[in-house]
Amino acid sequence: VDTNGSWLAGELSRLGLYVSGRWVVGDREEAIQQAVRSAMSGSEVTLVTGGLGPTPDDRTRGSVAHLMGCELVTDPLLLERLRDRFLARGFSVLPKGSEAMAAVPEGSRVLPNPVGTAPGLALEEAEGSLCILLPGVPREMKGIFGKEVEPLLRSRFGDRLGGVVHRVIHTFGVPESVLMEELEALLPEDLGPVSLAYLPDPVSVRLRLTARPTVASPEPAEELRRVEALMEPVLSRYRYDAVSGDLAEAVGAALRRRGETLAVAESCTGGLISKRITDIPGSSEYFLGGVVAYDNEMKIRVLGVQDEIIRAKGVVSREVAEAMAVGAARHLGASVGVGITGIAGPGGGSDEKPVGTVCYSVVKGERTETRSETFLGDRSAIRQRAAHAALGLVLRTVQGTDG
Amino acid sequence: VDTNGSWLAGELSRLGLYVSGRWVVGDREEAIQQAVRSAMSGSEVTLVTGGLGPTPDDRTRGSVAHLMGCELVTDPLLLERLRDRFLARGFSVLPKGSEAMAAVPEGSRVLPNPVGTAPGLALEEAEGSLCILLPGVPREMKGIFGKEVEPLLRSRFGDRLGGVVHRVIHTFGVPESVLMEELEALLPEDLGPVSLAYLPDPVSVRLRLTARPTVASPEPAEELRRVEALMEPVLSRYRYDAVSGDLAEAVGAALRRRGETLAVAESCTGGLISKRITDIPGSSEYFLGGVVAYDNEMKIRVLGVQDEIIRAKGVVSREVAEAMAVGAARHLGASVGVGITGIAGPGGGSDEKPVGTVCYSVVKGERTETRSETFLGDRSAIRQRAAHAALGLVLRTVQGTDG
Numbered sequence: 001v002d003t004n005g006s007w008l009a010g011e012l013s014r015l016g017l018y019v020s021g022r023w024v025v026g027d028r029e030e031a032i033q034q035a036v037r038s039a040m041s042g043s044e045v046t047l048v049t050g051g052l053g054p055t056p057d058d059r060t061r062g063s064v065a066h067l068m069g070c071e072l073v074t075d076p077l078l079l080e081r082l083r084d085r086f087l088a089r090g091f092s093v094l095p096k097g098s099e100a101m102a103a104v105p106e107g108s109r110v111l112p113n114p115v116g117t118a119p120g121l122a123l124e125e126a127e128g129s130l131c132i133l134l135p136g137v138p139r140e141m142k143g144i145f146g147k148e149v150e151p152l153l154r155s156r157f158g159d160r161l162g163g164v165v166h167r168v169i170h171t172f173g174v175p176e177s178v179l180m181e182e183l184e185a186l187l188p189e190d191l192g193p194v195s196l197a198y199l200p201d202p203v204s205v206r207l208r209l210t211a212r213p214t215v216a217s218p219e220p221a222e223e224l225r226r227v228e229a230l231m232e233p234v235l236s237r238y239r240y241d242a243v244s245g246d247l248a249e250a251v252g253a254a255l256r257r258r259g260e261t262l263a264v265a266e267s268c269t270g271g272l273i274s275k276r277i278t279d280i281p282g283s284s285e286y287f288l289g290g291v292v293a294y295d296n297e298m299k300i301r302v303l304g305v306q307d308e309i310i311r312a313k314g315v316v317s318r319e320v321a322e323a324m325a326v327g328a329a330r331h332l333g334a335s336v337g338v339g340i341t342g343i344a345g346p347g348g349g350s351d352e353k354p355v356g357t358v359c360y361s362v363v364k365g366e367r368t369e370t371r372s373e374t375f376l377g378d379r380s381a382i383r384q385r386a387a388h389a390a391l392g393l394v395l396r397t398v399q400g401t402d403g
Numbered sequence: 404v405d406t407n408g409s410w411l412a413g414e415l416s417r418l419g420l421y422v423s424g425r426w427v428v429g430d431r432e433e434a435i436q437q438a439v440r441s442a443m444s445g446s447e448v449t450l451v452t453g454g455l456g457p458t459p460d461d462r463t464r465g466s467v468a469h470l471m472g473c474e475l476v477t478d479p480l481l482l483e484r485l486r487d488r489f490l491a492r493g494f495s496v497l498p499k500g501s502e503a504m505a506a507v508p509e510g511s512r513v514l515p516n517p518v519g520t521a522p523g524l525a526l527e528e529a530e531g532s533l534c535i536l537l538p539g540v541p542r543e544m545k546g547i548f549g550k551e552v553e554p555l556l557r558s559r560f561g562d563r564l565g566g567v568v569h570r571v572i573h574t575f576g577v578p579e580s581v582l583m584e585e586l587e588a589l590l591p592e593d594l595g596p597v598s599l600a601y602l603p604d605p606v607s608v609r610l611r612l613t614a615r616p617t618v619a620s621p622e623p624a625e626e627l628r629r630v631e632a633l634m635e636p637v638l639s640r641y642r643y644d645a646v647s648g649d650l651a652e653a654v655g656a657a658l659r660r661r662g663e664t665l666a667v668a669e670s671c672t673g674g675l676i677s678k679r680i681t682d683i684p685g686s687s688e689y690f691l692g693g694v695v696a697y698d699n700e701m702k703i704r705v706l707g708v709q710d711e712i713i714r715a716k717g718v719v720s721r722e723v724a725e726a727m728a729v730g731a732a733r734h735l736g737a738s739v740g741v742g743i744t745g746i747a748g749p750g751g752g753s754d755e756k757p758v759g760t761v762c763y764s765v766v767k768g769e770r771t772e773t774r775s776e777t778f779l780g781d782r783s784a785i786r787q788r789a790a791h792a793a794l795g796l797v798l799r800t801v802q803g804t805d806g
Binding site: 053054055056057085088089091095096097098115116137139175176177178180181184196197198200201202264266269270271272273274275277278279281282283284287288289290291292293294295297298302331332333345346347374376377378379380381383 | 456457458459460488491492494498499500501518519540542578579580581583584587598599600601603604605667669672673674675676677678680681682684685686687690691692693694695696697698700701705734735736748749750777779780781782783784786
């Protein structure tokens with residue numbers, strides 16, 4: 001109920017549960033109760049997200065307690081923990097609203113919040129249906145789900161979740177429809193118990209393989225491996241491996257494995273490539289730093305790009321991207337350098353170089369790889385796609401293949 | 404239905420419509436049809452998102468067409484447009500899956516997609532209920548909603564949407580519960596037709612005021628202004644103005660208004676501050692660039708931070724943050740400089756300086772403002788909160804007040 005539905009739906013399906021949902025807008029107690037009642041009547045577990053915060057429009061806790069016929073009582077341990085968090089943030093007293101967050105439905109189980117203040121709550125109904133309340137802030141909801149709810153569901157439904165097996169393959173540099181066409185040309189029509197789902201996001205496509213055990217093929221994990229092997233000739237050109245799913249993690253692993261160090265010179269992406277690389281814990285092992293040369297003067301002074309190149313070829317050019325990559329590596333003392341320059345828009349485009357034109361270059365020793373592309377979308381999409389493409393080129397260059 | 408529910412719910416409520424929703428997981432035609440049927444039976448407009456893409460698991464178009472009793476026909480104009488987009492991306496032929504995206508339910512109206520390939524579709528039912536299909540990619544869904552769906556709904560329901568008035572106030576540097584307590588102390592219990600909603604996200608809190616016209620107060624806009632004026636003594640300490648809601652926009656506007664230029668030196672935030680500043684179109688007018696000095700050597704060489712300061716005070720210290728801010732302004736030739744250094748984790752913490760310790764500093768002429776804070780959360784949250792706090796300090800320093 002409320003927001004967060006699609007993420008929860010994905011997680012619950014992954015566990016092998018059947019899922020449907022509903023949501024309500026507003027904070028009217030009757031509307032919340034009606035939605036929760038209708039959800040609980042048809043299911044064994046109901047997850048409710050949102051409305052657990054400290055303000056008067058956060059009504060979920062009370063509405064569900066009343067629906068279940070119990071009262072709110074203050075949990076002394078929870079109150080203590082809330083107070084500690086506020087002291088740690090430098091506030092001397094716990095605000096009244098936050099105090100209300102320590103009130104929990106009688107008989108409910110508190111699910112600690114690893115990343116925020118509002119805990120999750122699990123309420124057992126007389127008929128054996130379980131109702132779990134989670135905060136609406138996605139990061140907190142996900143934190144509690146992973147640490148508390150998933151183990152709870154596994155222990156409750158373990159024997160019935162079945163042997164559904166999933167595998168997610170991450171790709172970059174290929175549109176969803178092209179990937180699908182290339183894979184279809186390769187695969188037999190009937191994949192047996194294995195099904196494919198294409199999961200695109202603005203910068204890349206994930207491919208999810210799902211296999212359910214059947215009488216004919218009781219080992220779904222083997223079926224998955226068989227289909228994955230069939231796809232390998234296509235996938236090898238696009239795939240990367242990363243536990244987090246982040247291409248920057250794969251880039252980091254490749255650099256670390258080969259003992260390389262990286263420096264970045266960014267113009268149009270304005271720090272996004274550096275940000276993405278440093279999203280990865282431990283990136284200080286291979287990432288020395290970057291320069292955001294938004295102003296031309298900085299490209300010349302800090303990176304040593306020659307003024308003549310800028311004047312002759314234009315600031316958005318393969319030559320300037322290359323000079324920025326060389327400058328980054330040399331000035332910052334790294335073995336691999338990336339340079340990127342382009343027009344993220346909305347202004348600055350021309351007929352010859354429209355908004356979305358981006359040149360990027362990776363240098364490693366004697367090797368230089370440079371690309372010029374036109375990315376579609378608005379300013380944010382162009383920047384995200386350009387940063388992603390540059391990370392992909394770093395990965396392929398460091399790996400020594402460039403497909 | 405499907406994902407995107409909470410965003411749509413917010414937009415539709417803003418328009419003054421009553422909203423409820425449901426979603427389904429999977430691509431079974433019957434499940435999709437059941438959800439759409441149940442939604443349409445109780446409402447005048449049904450929005451369906453997702454499942455319009457090029458792959459076989461994208462079943463919405465066909466399922467809804469069959470539900471409404473019509474066939475899919477190829478729209479020649481749409482086919483042409485899809486082909487053009489693929490040519491622009493450098494592909495020579497349109498993949499088969501993408502071709503299927505030109506098939507639309509007979510009699511439906513095509514709602515062009517300003518940022519992607521899959522268009523929206525509007526289907527009129529015999530009983531006068533309207534069903535609108537939108538792609539599931541949030542950026543595309545939002546693009547079509549703003550450009551096509553909102554005008555459509557306004558022209559259809561204009562006279563019945565009523566005079567509901569909203570106002571969103573952006574704040575930073577104050578937790579939700581503290582803001583609430585301070586405002587409650589200031590405001591009368593009864594705000595008449597005005598209601599308040601606190602909308603927290605990981606870095607800040609938005610306050611939304613809503614007023615509906617009543618017989619007693621037929622001018623909700625005036626009621627809003629009255630309540631907002633009452634809150635001003637508290638809000639003035641925390642608020643900022645930005646059309647996009649982004650604090651970086653307010654920072655940019657303040658710099659531009661005063662003719663200042665900015666340079667950034669980042670360590671723990673790894674490019675995030677630069678990224679956020681350059682998210683704003685036109686930021687090249689006041690943003691010269693930044694240095695991501697992830698390695699100590701870079702802090703010394705590129706920013707001119709003295710080695711002795713690092714050794715005496717530690718790299719995460721107020722002194723180093725200050726030296727980085729001064730170095731950024733001086734080396735990059737800007738009138739305002741920001742420096743930030745800290746421990747984003749998960750490693751690198753100590754008893755004295757735990758994970759989350761961040762020092763940041765802003766220099767402007769003779770003035771220096773430096774803060775040391777401990778941010779809670781995981782690596783990503785700490786980096787986001789630290790970057791946000793630093794942007795807030797830039798804003799207050801440039802504005803010449805520091806509340």
